[in-house]
Amino acid sequence: xxxxxxxxxxxxxxxxxxxxxxxxxxxxxxxxxxxxxxxxxxxxxxxxxxxxxxxxxxxxxxxxxxxxxxxxxxxxxxxxxxxxxxxxxxxxxxxxxxxxxxxxxxxxxxxxxxxxxxxxxxxxxxxxxxx
Amino acid sequence: xxxxxxxxxxxxxxxxxxxxxxxxxxxxxxxxxxxxxxxxxxxxxxxxxxxxxxxxxxxxxxxxxxxxxxxxxxxxxxxxxxxxxxxxxxxxxxxxxxxxxxxxxxxxxxxxxxxxxxxxxxxxxxxxxxxxxxxxxxxxxxxxxxxxxxxxxxxxxxxxxxxxxxxxxxxxxxxxxxxxxxxxxxxxxxxxxxxxxxxxxxxxxxxxxxxxxxxxxxxxxxxxxxxxxxxxxxxxxxxxxxxxxxxxxxxxxxxxxxxxxxxxxxxxxxxxxxxxxxxxxxxxxxxxxxxxxxxxxxxx
Ligand SMILES: Nc1ncnc2c1ncn2[C@@H]1O[C@H](COP(=O)(O)OP(=O)(O)OP(=O)(O)O)[C@@H](O)[C@H]1O
Ligand SMILES: [Mg+2]
Numbered sequence: 001x002x003x004x005x006x007x008x009x010x011x012x013x014x015x016x017x018x019x020x021x022x023x024x025x026x027x028x029x030x031x032x033x034x035x036x037x038x039x040x041x042x043x044x045x046x047x048x049x050x051x052x053x054x055x056x057x058x059x060x061x062x063x064x065x066x067x068x069x070x071x072x073x074x075x076x077x078x079x080x081x082x083x084x085x086x087x088x089x090x091x092x093x094x095x096x097x098x099x100x101x102x103x104x105x106x107x108x109x110x111x112x113x114x115x116x117x118x119x120x121x122x123x124x125x126x127x128x129x130x131x
Numbered sequence: 132x133x134x135x136x137x138x139x140x141x142x143x144x145x146x147x148x149x150x151x152x153x154x155x156x157x158x159x160x161x162x163x164x165x166x167x168x169x170x171x172x173x174x175x176x177x178x179x180x181x182x183x184x185x186x187x188x189x190x191x192x193x194x195x196x197x198x199x200x201x202x203x204x205x206x207x208x209x210x211x212x213x214x215x216x217x218x219x220x221x222x223x224x225x226x227x228x229x230x231x232x233x234x235x236x237x238x239x240x241x242x243x244x245x246x247x248x249x250x251x252x253x254x255x256x257x258x259x260x261x262x263x264x265x266x267x268x269x270x271x272x273x274x275x276x277x278x279x280x281x282x283x284x285x286x287x288x289x290x291x292x293x294x295x296x297x298x299x300x301x302x303x304x305x306x307x308x309x310x311x312x313x314x315x316x317x318x319x320x321x322x323x324x325x326x327x328x329x330x331x332x333x334x335x336x337x338x339x340x341x342x343x344x345x346x347x348x349x350x351x352x353x354x355x356x357x358x359x360x361x362x363x364x365x366x367x368x369x370x371x372x373x374x375x376x377x378x379x380x381x382x383x384x385x386x387x388x389x390x391x392x393x394x395x396x397x398x399x400x401x402x403x404x405x406x407x408x409x410x411x412x413x414x415x416x417x418x419x420x421x422x423x424x425x426x427x428x429x430x431x
Contacts, residue, residue, distance in 0.1 A: 018343075033379075040379045043344055044347060098351070101384045105382060109379065
């Protein structure tokens with residue numbers, strides 16, 4: 001299955017992540033609504049990687065299972081990590097000037113959501129959206 | 132015969148008749164003409180010109196690609212790279228130009244019976260390094276040209292003024308198109324606020340039909356614009372929220388807390404009503420087409 005890695009260093013890269021996600025979502029045959037959902041989730045996570053993770057990369061994959069296609073995105077950075085993931089996931093929590101809805105929103109917009117973060121080491125968030 | 136790079140220069144000069152067709156053949160085989168972006172004639176003349184300049188470079192500059200003797204060869208490679216970057220060639224297609232020359236050159240070296248195997252091996256190695264260097268140069272120019280294109284396009288997009296349109300006395304529309312990155316939003320917002328002041332507008336319709344993704348950052352920008360407009364004395368209506376965007380916003384958890392309408396037309400109807408006007412259909416229209424509408428202004 002096809003996969004692609006994209007560095008996230010600037011806000012232009014966030015636009016690129018959205019475009020890459022759109023391309024994969026189309027390939028996976030996602031409906032317009034599902035495309036929009038996964039693209040929006042990707043946008044949130046890419047911007048977190050950039051703003052809080054100090055930059056990183058995304059691994060975007062077309063996946064297949066039980067006769068279905070889907071898109072899986074893994075965002076990884078080696079930034080400061082998250083002290084308390086449970087708190088960070090809460091709607092409205094932001095350590096910056098955001099709305100604090102990115103992480104929670106990305107989880108609601110995805111079929112699968114994993115987050116792993118260690119203070120001082122970095123953060124890894126994986127989402128998947130199936131057809 | 133001494134095995135120096137002068138030998139390679141001579142070899143290239145003397146064997147053009149075999150090297151050139153073999154090289155062009157390899158380029159064609161790797162698909163250089165498939166996309167139809169250049170013709171066979173162009174490819175042939177580019178290849179021949181480069182071969183001549185490479186021979187000159189080898190004769191005067193040895194195998195040091197940084198030697199000024201390679202200036203003309205570099206110049207040509209730069210031109211080819213730049214034009215290919217603009218024509219939409221891939222990096223692979225562009226680099227193939229130089230790298231595919233290796234095989235015909237090495238074949239020519241091997242056919243040269245005056246060279247000992249050691250000499251042939253030495254020359255093959257030094258020529259490899261030279262062509263690698265030139266190939267990398269080609270890619271660098273290619274990459275730089277692509278970046279220049281991107282920067283130029285970004286500048287053009289940023290400059291695409293987002294016009295504030297007057298729909299009626301006191302009613303403005305701001306049709307947003309594309310990505311709302313912070314730089315552009317700033318310009319857009321200032322534009323809108325200035326026009327609100329200039330025209331003493333009461334209502335501003337922000338239409339987002341052309342915005343592909345509304346994430347939390349976009350939503351924040353919209354909310355800030357709405358709040359600032361309110362401070363200037365104008366109410367905002369957001370229109371053009373497509374169904375998939377609306378659903379996504381619900382999952383995301385963002386609420387715009389502002390009047391929103393499906394289409395710009397619906398938003399205009401609300402704006403007219405709020406400013407004391409109504410649009411009614413004319414019953415006895417003269418032309419009989421029945422599509423005439425009359426705008427009546429209350430209290431004026
Ligand atoms: N990759 C990361 N590295 C370090 N901290 C992170 C990372 N991603 C998120 N966080 C932390 O989690 C918090 C919540 O993230 P979330 O995306 O939900 O909200 P936000 O980015 O602050 O605002 P919004 O996404 O609504 O604009 C962030 O404020 C930040 O402190
Ligand atoms: Mg966020």
